[in-house]
Amino acid sequence: MMPPPGIGLDRKVLHLLKSLYGLKQALVAWFERLSSAVAELGFLSCSFDPCIFISPDYNVIIVVYIDDITTVGRKSDVCKVYQHLTKYFTVTIKEGLSCLLGIEILHTTTSLELRQTQYITNILTRFGMENSRPVSTPIDRKAPLVKADESEPAYEKQLY
DSSP states (O other), rough: OOOOOTTSOOOOOOOOOOTTTSSHHHHHHHHHHHHHHHHTTTEEEEESSSTTOOOSSSSSEEEEEETTTEEEEEEHHHHHHHHTTTTTTTOOOOSSSOOTEEEEEEESSSSSEEOOOOOOHHHHHHTOTTTTTSSSSSSOTSSSSOOOOOOOOOOOTTTT
């Protein structure tokens, strides 16, 4: 970090003992701190995604997205993990997950439903089809299919 002008430390660099929120390195420092905190409980980072932690001792999966943590597991095990994390971080618990990364999550007594209604609506709006009517088969079943002529250019090739 460079000192502010006029502080009297010309051509010297400051060494931060603690990362500042908003710096590029702050997120990396926070993730390293979180990784070491969950490693104390025996959680291991997945080989396919380092932001997913799984423990053989707890029936809990921890998913990290930027600075948000989502935990899935038995309530008693999740509470133990949260208690441990409160030693290191300020933890805000929000129960009843309803949306994760744009995917709506609906809990029923027998199932868990995942929906992407908002995503689909955004795509329809993007392509000017928000007022279109849904049909089970979007093409006339009686329409003859004709092989495309090789000399014709592809229809809006860049769009798709």
